[in-house]
Amino acid sequence: xGSLLVLLNTDNPMIQKALQADKDDATTLLWDTLGVDVVTDxxxxxxxxxxxxEVQDTxxxxxxxxxxxxxxxxxxxxxxxxTETTPVAIKRLRAQRQGDPxxxxxxxxxxxxxxxxxxR
Numbered sequence: 841x842g843s844l845l846v847l848l849n850t851d852n853p854m855i856q857k858a859l860q861a862d863k864d865d866a867t868t869l870l871w872d873t874l875g876v877d878v879v880t881d882x883x884x885x886x887x888x889x890x891x892x893x894e895v896q897d898t899x900x901x902x903x904x905x906x907x908x909x910x911x912x913x914x915x916x917x918x919x920x921x922x923t924e925t926t927p928v929a930i931k932r933l934r935a936q937r938q939g940d941p942x943x944x945x946x947x948x949x950x951x952x953x954x955x956x957x958x959x960r
Contacts (some may be wrong), residue, residue, distance in 0.1 A: 844881055846874070869955060876954040879914055880945055886911040887934040918951040 858867040886892045892908060905913070907908050912926055921930035937944040 844885065845879065845896065846878060852936060872954055872956055876949050876952055879918070879952055880948045882907075883911055883914055883919065883933065883948065885946070887930065887937050893930075 848859075850856060851858070854870055858870050859941070877935060886908065887897060914932075915929050915933065916926045920926060921932075925933070933947070934945065936947060
């Protein structure tokens with residue numbers, strides 16, 4: 841599946857503040873935004889990879905988690921509908937990403953509860 845590189849502009853004062861662990865609404869929103877972007881990119885890259893469906897590592901349940909296992913766990917935990925199995929959710933999300941990428945992003949945001957302040 842490859843890798844994902846996250847670059848942070850440490851010259852930006854908000855990034856500096858967030859890295860210093862100062863807690864306020866702005867830094868919480870920044871970390872939440874970064875989190876939803878990482879989940880969207882990880883799941884999206886997996887859905888774009890034809891080999892992702894072929895990867896069925898039996899060690900994913902109890903052993904070391906692979907990247908494919910992480911994506912499946914994210915789908916199972918946050919993105920699958922209540923009655924959906926993980927493979928069915930992956931198929932639905934793949935079709936959604938191909939047909940309407942902005943709706944896919946909105947689905948991920950909703951699944952991970954972004955923005956968190958809206959749920960309070």
